Amino acid sequence: MMKFSxxxxxxxxxxxxxxxxxxxxxxxxxxxxxxxxxxxxxxxDPIDTFLxxxxxxxxxxxxxxxxxxxxxxxxPALATSWEFQDDGKRIRFKLRENVKFHNGEPFNAQAVKFTxxxxxxxxxxxxxxxxxxxxxxxVEVVDANTVDFIMKQPDPVLLTKLAGYGAMIVPPKYVxxxxxxxxxxxxxxxxxxxxxxxxxxxxxxxxANPDHWGGAPKLDKLVFxxxxxxxxxxxxxxAGRIDVATLIPFGLAPTIEKSQNLTLMSxxxxxxxxxxxxxxxxITKDANVRKALIMGVDRDAIIKAVLLGxxxxxxxxxxxxxFGNDPALKPLPFDxxxxxxxxxxxxxxxxxxxxxxFRGNDATFREVAQATAGYLQALGLKPALQPHExxxxxxxxxxxxxxxEAWHQAWGGWTFDYDNNAYLMYHSGExxxxxxxxxxxxxxxxxxxxxxxxxxxxxxxxxxxxxxxxQALELPLYNQNTLxxxxxxxxxxxxxxxxxxxxxxxxxx
Amino acid sequence: MAAAQAVSTSRSRFxxxxxxxxxxxxGGISLAVLLSxxxxxxxxxxxxxxxxxxxPFQDLNHLLGTDPLGRDVLARVVVGGxxxxxxxxxxxxxxxxxGTLVGLIAGYYRGITEMLLMxxxxxxxxxxxxxxxxxxxxxxxxxxDKVILVMIATQWVHYARVVxxxxxxxxxxxxxxxxxxxxxxxxxxxxxxVLPNVLGPIVILMTLNVANNILLESSLTFLxxxxxxLIPSWGGMLADGRTYLQTAWxxxxxxxxxxxxxxxxxxxxxxxxRDYLDPTGQTSK
Numbered sequence: 001m002m003k004f005s006x007x008x009x010x011x012x013x014x015x016x017x018x019x020x021x022x023x024x025x026x027x028x029x030x031x032x033x034x035x036x037x038x039x040x041x042x043x044x045d046p047i048d049t050f051l052x053x054x055x056x057x058x059x060x061x062x063x064x065x066x067x068x069x070x071x072x073x074x075x076p077a078l079a080t081s082w083e084f085q086d087d088g089k090r091i092r093f094k095l096r097e098n099v100k101f102h103n104g105e106p107f108n109a110q111a112v113k114f115t116x117x118x119x120x121x122x123x124x125x126x127x128x129x130x131x132x133x134x135x136x137x138x139v140e141v142v143d144a145n146t147v148d149f150i151m152k153q154p155d156p157v158l159l160t161k162l163a164g165y166g167a168m169i170v171p172p173k174y175v176x177x178x179x180x181x182x183x184x185x186x187x188x189x190x191x192x193x194x195x196x197x198x199x200x201x202x203x204x205x206x207x208a209n210p211d212h213w214g215g216a217p218k219l220d221k222l223v224f225x226x227x228x229x230x231x232x233x234x235x236x237x238x239a240g241r242i243d244v245a246t247l248i249p250f251g252l253a254p255t256i257e258k259s260q261n262l263t264l265m266s267x268x269x270x271x272x273x274x275x276x277x278x279x280x281x282x283i284t285k286d287a288n289v290r291k292a293l294i295m296g297v298d299r300d301a302i303i304k305a306v307l308l309g310x311x312x313x314x315x316x317x318x319x320x321x322x323f324g325n326d327p328a329l330k331p332l333p334f335d336x337x338x339x340x341x342x343x344x345x346x347x348x349x350x351x352x353x354x355x356x357x358f359r360g361n362d363a364t365f366r367e368v369a370q371a372t373a374g375y376l377q378a379l380g381l382k383p384a385l386q387p388h389e390x391x392x393x394x395x396x397x398x399x400x401x402x403x404x405e406a407w408h409q410a411w412g413g414w415t416f417d418y419d420n421n422a423y424l425m426y427h428s429g430e431x432x433x434x435x436x437x438x439x440x441x442x443x444x445x446x447x448x449x450x451x452x453x454x455x456x457x458x459x460x461x462x463x464x465x466x467x468x469x470x471q472a473l474e475l476p477l478y479n480q481n482t483l484x485x486x487x488x489x490x491x492x493x494x495x496x497x498x499x500x501x502x503x504x505x506x507x508x509x
Numbered sequence: 510m511a512a513a514q515a516v517s518t519s520r521s522r523f524x525x526x527x528x529x530x531x532x533x534x535x536g537g538i539s540l541a542v543l544l545s546x547x548x549x550x551x552x553x554x555x556x557x558x559x560x561x562x563x564x565p566f567q568d569l570n571h572l573l574g575t576d577p578l579g580r581d582v583l584a585r586v587v588v589g590g591x592x593x594x595x596x597x598x599x600x601x602x603x604x605x606x607x608g609t610l611v612g613l614i615a616g617y618y619r620g621i622t623e624m625l626l627m628x629x630x631x632x633x634x635x636x637x638x639x640x641x642x643x644x645x646x647x648x649x650x651x652x653x654d655k656v657i658l659v660m661i662a663t664q665w666v667h668y669a670r671v672v673x674x675x676x677x678x679x680x681x682x683x684x685x686x687x688x689x690x691x692x693x694x695x696x697x698x699x700x701x702x703v704l705p706n707v708l709g710p711i712v713i714l715m716t717l718n719v720a721n722n723i724l725l726e727s728s729l730t731f732l733x734x735x736x737x738x739l740i741p742s743w744g745g746m747l748a749d750g751r752t753y754l755q756t757a758w759x760x761x762x763x764x765x766x767x768x769x770x771x772x773x774x775x776x777x778x779x780x781x782x783r784d785y786l787d788p789t790g791q792t793s794k
Contacts, residue, residue, distance in 0.1 A: 231752070251577065251752030298558075305558035306577065360651065363752050366738055370749075371578050373739050374556035385738045389647045 031220035033490065033508050035244040035501065036233045040201050040226040044187035045180070046168040047119050047127040052414070052499050055164055056246065057204055057224040059500040062168035062189035065093055065112070066159050069502070070494035072321055072416060074159055078107065078169055078190065082159070088452045091149040091158070092142070099213050101171040102194040109141040114172035116149075123180065129166030154450050156457055157417045164414065164500060192217045192504045201226055218492075218507040230363075237262060237485045243508065245485035246499060250307050250364050256485045265495040266310045269482030271412035272317050272421070273365065275356065275372065275475040280435040282405040283354070283381075289346045290472035293354070293406075294332045296339035297375040303478050306367045311478035316465035317411065317421050319479040321497060323454075324418030324461030329469060331476060339379055350380045355404020357397055360387030365408055368477065401434035406475070414498045418461045419448060426468060441467060527781045534774025538767060542590035553584035553741045565759045574759040576749060582759060585741040586767050592653065592742035593771065596726040597719040600660035605715060607661065608668025609707070613699050615669065616676025627673065630666040638663050638725075646734045653736045656729055660722050671714060675707040709786040716779035720772040727768055743768050 041054035046062060067077035079093040099107040116139040124130040135155035140148040149158075161167060169190060175183050187195050192214060193206035204224040210216040227233045230247040237245040238259060248256065248264070256264040277284040277293075284290050303311045315331040318324060354376050358369050366387075373383035386404060388397055397403055409432065413420035424430050427445045428437035444467065448460040468474070484495050489509040496502070541548070557579035565574035565582070573583040611630075615623040645659045679685060680703070688698050723743075729735040730744030731751075738745050743764040750761025 231754075249752040252755065255755050301558045305561055305579075360732070360734060363748070367577055367749065370738055371556065371558065374554075374578065377554070383739065387651050387734070387738065389643070389734070392647050392650075 031508065032223060033219050033221070033244070033503060033506065034223040034225060034242045036225050036227045036236060036242045036246060038226070038228050038233075038247050042200065043184040044195075044198070044204075045127075045184045046170065047124045047129045047166050048184065050128045050165065052412075053226075053246075055414070055498075055500040057206075057222075057501075058168070058187065058189075059164065059191075059502055060193040060206060060222060061187050061191045061195060062170070063191050064163045064167050064169065065095075066163045067502075068160065068163040068498075068500075070496040072497060074163065077163070078112075079162075084452070085148075088154050089151050091151065093147050093149070095145045095147065096213055097145055099190055100211065101174065101190050102188045102209060103171060103174050105171045105173050107169065107171075107190050108144050109147045110144075111169055111172055112147045113139045113141050114175075115167070115169045118170070118175070119166050124166070127166075132161055133166055154452050156449075156452055156454070157415050157419060160415045160417065192502070193222055196221075212504075214504060217504045219503055222503055234485065237487065240487065243487040243490050244493070244501075248483040248485050250310055250483070253308055253310060253483060261488050263486045263488055265484040265486055265493075266481045267484075267495045267497050268312065268319055268321055269412065269480065269497045269499075270319055270321070270414060270416055271410060271480045271482070272314055272319055273368070273408070273410045273477045273480055274314075274317055275406040275477060276409045276425070276432075277472070277474055278401075278403055278405050278407075278435055279473065280401070283346075283348050283352045284405045286346050287472050288342055289348055290475075291332060292339040292342035292346070292348075292379070293376070294472060294475045295335045295342070296379040297372050297475060298334040299331065299477055300334065302368055302371050306371055307364070307478065307480065310481040310483060312481075314476045314479045315469060316418070317409075317425060317468070317474060317476060318418045318465070319416070319497075322416045322418050322421075324422075324458055324465065326462040326465055329462070329466055332469075336378065343379060343381075348381075351382045353382050353384060353404075354406060355384045355386055356406045356408065357386045357388060357393060357403045358408035359390045359393055359410075361390060362408075362410075364480075365410070369408065372475075372477075399431045399434060403434070409474070410480075414500070416498070418465065419445075422461065422464050422468070423449070426464075426473065436473060438471070441471075524781055524784055527777045531774045531777035531781060534770045535778060536774070538590060538771050538774070539594060541587050542594055545587045545591065549581075549584040549588055551584070553580060553588040554739070555584075556580055562753070562757045562760075564757075565763075573763050574757075576746070576760045577753060577757070582746075582763050585746060586743070586763050589741035589743045589746060589764060590767060590771070592736055592740060593723045593726060593744075593768070596653065596657055596660070597723040600657045600664070600722045601715050601718045603657065603661035604664040604718070605668055605711060608665035609672050609704075609711060611665070612669040612672025613676055613703060613707075616673035617680055617695070617699055617703065623673070626669070630669050633663070633666045634670075636663075642725075642729060643732075643734065646729070651734050651736070653740075656726055656735050660725060664718065664722075667718070668711060668714065671710050672707050675710060676703055679703050679706055713779055713783045713786065716775055716782060720775035720779070723768060723772060723775075 037053040037056045039051055039053045041049045041051045043049060044058055063078045065077060065079035066074055068074050078096050078099065080096050082091055082093045084091055095109060101107060116136060118124060119130060119133055120136060135151055135153050135158065137150040137152040140150060142148055171188050174188050185198050192209055192212040194209045196205040196207050198204045206222040208217045208220055225242060227236065230249045233245040233247045234252050236242045253264055256262050277290050279285060299313055303309065303313060312320065313331050315329040356369055358365055369385050373385055376383040398407060411421055423445050424432050426433055426436065426441055428442055444460055444464050448457050451457040482497055482499060486493055491507045491509065492505045560575055560579040561577050563571050563575040565572065571581050576582055611626055615626040641663050642659050646655055649655050685698060685702055688702055726735055727744030727747060730742050731748045735744055736742050746764035747761050753760050
């Protein structure tokens with residue numbers, strides 16, 4: 001009997017939790033904006049995560065020393081100005097004055113030092129963010145409103161990295177008093193919205209912070225709901241139970257476009273997709289064969305037909321927003337006849353196998369892969385598609401060099417800097433580069449990491465891109481747009497390419 | 510008396526309707542699939558990105574429309590049946606061979622052999638199929654052969670259980686006892702006297718399992734764990750069409766119907782077969 005009543009209670013609770021979001025969102029309250037994101041990050045501590053979905057919400061709770069708006073331009077935030085000293089070994093930041101955390105704690109140089117001591121120390125070691133900030137030796141307090149960053153090595157991307165993720169400033173007293181576990185689920189920052197409640201796997205609720213240094217936000221309340229199924233997000237959007245959907249399959253884009261109360265926003269995003277080649281075994285060992293394969297696939301037709309135009313052709317593994325992108329570098333043209341000729345010249349037999357390994361759960365790429373395979377068939381080759389469970393592909397097949405002739409690589413670094421993509425993809429010994437080892441390429445990749453001069457660094461990065469294209473290390477497919485489905489009642493919505501929303505100017509009708 | 514007879518004739522009429530529909534659905538689809546190399550020599554692989562998502566019944570060349578890559582849905586449904594039927598039949602045959610052998614040995618010899626074998630069966634029955642399947646395919650990679658293997662590895666236990674149960678009853682029957690008494694060897698008793706008598710339940714279980722495995726293959730391929738997406742298969746087509754349900758229903762509805770009618774047909778046949786072979790459920794006459 002005891003057991004029975006316990007079960008009933010548990011059931012009741014479950015039902016209450018399950019129904020809560022339904023009841024709460026039946027009608028959209030005025031001044032409340034609801035956003036659907038795919039994954040619940042489980043911890044709201046900046047040093048615990050690298051999920052974009054974390055940033056979609058937490059970018060409203062926290063501020064960094066710098067900030068990057070929807071236009072992808074860097075601007076001052078908690079730091080009002082900065083200057084490079086001692087040949088860039090020391091960066092001095094002037095901090096914004098009279099800023100308070102949501103719990104009333106003052107923001108000052110101590111808070112900055114605490115944040116980075118924590119990120120670079122034992123606490124940060126447990127999370128995935130520390131490695132992004134390892135170029136920082138330590139932070140020194142100069143006075144209450146000035147800090148110095150002492151650099152271990154130059155880091156040209158540092159100012160961008162200070163605008164998000166691990167570098168978000170956290171309140172020292174609150175974190176020390178309440179402990180890490182409590183902070184994970186009760187975040188406090190200096191941002192335009194304050195934490196209200198967090199229901200794991202269900203939602204995160206924030207309310208406006210009228211005292212924000214950038215002015216009070218127009219909205220009263222933000223709700224972030226965790227919905228992992230793309231079709232469910234679209235259905236909820238159509239039903240008016242969410243205002244912004246972040247997971248839109250390309251196939252469903254026309255449905256949203258046609259809908260009277262919805263807008264589809266398609267913005268250039270960081271995600272680039274390519275077929276990387278196995279340069280060690282199979283027919284792809286030969287650079288000329290690799291070039292023939294690139295020329296044999298009509299990437300423009302794939303973008304038009306499969307991605308419905310929500311993508312752009314690329315010549316290197318980066319988006320056009322990326323630092324290091326060279327508009328003068330053009331992709332190899334689609335030329336079936338020439339590709340066939342090149343294959344013949346390279347003595348590739350008809351029916352030579354080309355196996356493509358890809359993530360089995362990616363519905364869009366599943367179609368792209370089939371279309372690509374169709375073109376390879378037209379070249380007289382015998383393509384095969386091998387779907388994998390994502391963890392198997394990412395942790396075994398690629399790093400251990402067990403791929404077929406080609407594999408699916410999608411990448412979207414939020415810093416929009418080609419260094420992030422190129423170093424990890426082409427430097428020998430990196431997880432994502434199981435086959436290729438080229439001393440010249442390694443040297444260029446290492447060199448640009450030490451250069452602060454933006455012009456010079458950009459030049460090296462462009463050289464790297466050209467070198468990679470010359471060697472045809474990959475078949476660059478496309479830079480895929482970030483799609484948002486937005487209810488028309490939302491006004492002044494800035495669609496950020498990196499999906500890091502900042503709802504300060506946004507309002508709802 | 511007369512009333513009872515009327516009931517039994519209407520039942521038997523229903524039985525023959527089952528048989529008829531079963532043959533019509535399962536047989537019709539199997540026939541089309543068998544003829545597919547003649548009907549659709551290109552194997553449903555012809556791609557035309559400019560002719561994508563043509564609705565059904567508008568273009569004579571694409572009677573059931575085209576999919577997002579401009580491939581003919583009708584050709585792919587018919588050709589796709591090959592995979593489903595191959596997987597369904599091979600996996601069941603494999604499981605039957607293995608399961609029957611284990612069941613016969615366990616049921617006939619009893620003792621410690623039976624204990625060990627049947628506890629192993631119990632353990633395996635306690636593991637959820639989808640968990641085993643996903644682990645297996647994650648370790649060994651996806652592919653047609655692996656899908657068949659994982660089905661055999663998880664389903665032979667059902668046959669082992671059924672066979673062992675029947676053998677337990679059979680081995681105490683007079684004809685077995687007398688065979689043993691006149692000195693017939695164990696192997697001979699098992700294969701010539703016991704085996705034919707347990708075939709009935711196995712055949713029924715087989716028809717139902719073929720249907721079940723066609724569904725499983727579809728779900729595994731749908732989850733991206735099954736066969737190469739380049740090879741047309743019903744589950745793969747469902748996966749391809751999922752995001753188009755609102756805009757282009759035909760991409761997934763037609764393979765869905767093909768699965769439904771095949772499975773329905775096989776289930777009807779299985780039902781009919783059960784009544785036909787079951788001596789205790791005298792429905793006709």
